[in-house]
Amino acid sequence: MQCPECGENAADVRLAYCENCGAKMPARQLPPPRATSAKKSQRPSRPASEPAYASEIMDEEEDDARQGRDTPPPRGSRAQPPPEEYEDEEPYTGPRWLKDVPGHSQSVLGVGLVAFSLVLSILPFFPSVGVLGTLLTLVGCVALAARELRRSGDAPGWVDSVPLALMRPEVPAAFTLLLLALSVRLLSGFNLLFPLWAAGTALIAVEQYRRVIAEPDGVGRHFEWRSLLGFPRVLALAGVAVCVAALYLPWGKVMADGSPLPDNAPVPGSVRAGPPELRVIPTTQASDDSLYSAGGGVASRSGWDLPLSELPLLVLLSVLVLAALRPDVERPAFLRWAPVGAVSVSLLWALAGVKLAVGPLAFLVGLGAVGFHAVRQALGRDEPAGYLPPDEDPYDPDQDLETEQDPAYRG
Numbered sequence: 001m002q003c004p005e006c007g008e009n010a011a012d013v014r015l016a017y018c019e020n021c022g023a024k025m026p027a028r029q030l031p032p033p034r035a036t037s038a039k040k041s042q043r044p045s046r047p048a049s050e051p052a053y054a055s056e057i058m059d060e061e062e063d064d065a066r067q068g069r070d071t072p073p074p075r076g077s078r079a080q081p082p083p084e085e086y087e088d089e090e091p092y093t094g095p096r097w098l099k100d101v102p103g104h105s106q107s108v109l110g111v112g113l114v115a116f117s118l119v120l121s122i123l124p125f126f127p128s129v130g131v132l133g134t135l136l137t138l139v140g141c142v143a144l145a146a147r148e149l150r151r152s153g154d155a156p157g158w159v160d161s162v163p164l165a166l167m168r169p170e171v172p173a174a175f176t177l178l179l180l181a182l183s184v185r186l187l188s189g190f191n192l193l194f195p196l197w198a199a200g201t202a203l204i205a206v207e208q209y210r211r212v213i214a215e216p217d218g219v220g221r222h223f224e225w226r227s228l229l230g231f232p233r234v235l236a237l238a239g240v241a242v243c244v245a246a247l248y249l250p251w252g253k254v255m256a257d258g259s260p261l262p263d264n265a266p267v268p269g270s271v272r273a274g275p276p277e278l279r280v281i282p283t284t285q286a287s288d289d290s291l292y293s294a295g296g297g298v299a300s301r302s303g304w305d306l307p308l309s310e311l312p313l314l315v316l317l318s319v320l321v322l323a324a325l326r327p328d329v330e331r332p333a334f335l336r337w338a339p340v341g342a343v344s345v346s347l348l349w350a351l352a353g354v355k356l357a358v359g360p361l362a363f364l365v366g367l368g369a370v371g372f373h374a375v376r377q378a379l380g381r382d383e384p385a386g387y388l389p390p391d392e393d394p395y396d397p398d399q400d401l402e403t404e405q406d407p408a409y410r411g
Contacts, residue, residue: 103152106203107172111141113200114179117193126193129182130310137182139166140175144204147172169212173219176205181310181317188248188304223324233323236339236373240316242366243346247303247313249359303363306353312363315342319370323377339374343367 002009003018003025018025098104118137121128129137143166149155150167179201186194213220228237303309319339325331346367354360 103149103154105148105152105207107148107207108145110200110203110207111145113196113203115141117197117200120193120196127186127188127191129185130308132308132314133178133182133185133310136178136314140171140178143167143171144175144208170219172204172208172212176201176208176213177317177321178314179204181313184244185304185310185313188302222326222329223321224326225324228320228324232373232376235369236319236323239366239369239371239373240320242369243316243363244313246359246362246366247309249302249362250300250357251303251306251353251359252355252357253300303359306349308349312346312349315345316370318342319374323373336380337378339370339377343371343374346370 003021006018006021008018008021092099092104094104098106098109101109114137118129118134120126121134128134143162146155146159146162147167149159179197183194183198183201186197212218227233319342322335322338347364350360350363350367354364
């Protein structure tokens with residue numbers, strides 16, 4: 001910097017007065033601020049352990065990234081969307097109405113409808129499938145839902161706690177047969193629960209028949225249903241049909257509130273110690289009074305109204321299932337006594353609520369036909385002649401004679 005008075009160049013630009021003449025030196029002009037100085041003040045302080053060149057490089061990278069965000073895209077260019085994440089799952093290509101169903105299985109949807117029907121059956125104005133039917137249905141719903149979810153690969157944690165014995169293909173087949181049998185139970189009267197139950201049963205039956213029954217390795221290969229049309233198994237088929245039809249017939253009368261019908265006992269006198277002319281004459285109560293009681297409060301009940309009415313239905317149906325088994329299917333030796341046990345259980349149930357009515361008499365007649373087949377099955381006389389095993393090595397005397405005359409045999 002040069003002194004304006006003497007023209008001497010100052011050795012230090014920071015001097016305010018000239019060292020030669022003492023004149024005041026002009027003010028020093030500061031250089032213009034850098035564009036990054038303001039931004040540098042806004043940056044967070046770097047740790048002192050980092051070298052200077054590292055801080056400068058990182059600051060420049062931050063400035064470039066900030067300018068890239070602030071700079072609008074050129075006119076006419078389209079902003080690129082963020083890259084989508086890669087999905088491992090394959091897109092769903094099945095029916096649209098099963099897209100949101102767990103496992104994309106119509107059996108799971110059917111299980112939901114059946115379970116909802118069981119919840120509605122708790123209400124007093126809906127029919128019920130009975131205590132035994134409800135318990136068996138709940139077990140079957142859990143087993144079938146766990147099997148379908150495990151098959152689809154979308155199994156939650158509770159599926160691992162289901163026993164593997166319930167994952168066998170025989171379980172869905174038996175559960176389908178159970179739902180069909182309990183559908184007969186719900187037909188005992190007009191109700192709004194039957195359409196919901198029938199829809200769930202149809203969804204399960206259609207899919208499980210295709211998967212575990214009709215396929216070459218399915219359960220259906222163990223049964224020959226046409227054998228039920230031959231004697232004497234046709235007697236068991238007809239007997240079971242008569243027993244089921246008898247459950248729809250009257251089995252006695254009860255009060256309108258469901259209580260048993262009381263006996264017509266004489267009305268006791270109101271005055272015990274008074275003279276005879278003050279005592280009430282013993283009379284019988286009227287069974288019907290159209291003025292004070294609608295029909296006398298007496299209603300007719302069917303076999304389905306009895307406790308555990310689903311028990312004879314299920315055990316007699318099991319007799320038909322055992323009768324339809326192929327003779328070449330291996331089975332335990334005690335299984336031939338199972339029809340006798342089913343008939344005994346049904347007989348005890350009928351005798352517990354038997355009365356002089358059409359229903360019990362028809363039930364006993366049908367049970368007698370089933371018992372005839374059960375006794376033959378227990379004695380081993382129910383095997384068709386066509387299924388008897390042939391003799392492996394029958395004796396032929398001519399063949400023995402030719403063998404003795406052979407020279408090689410003599411030698």
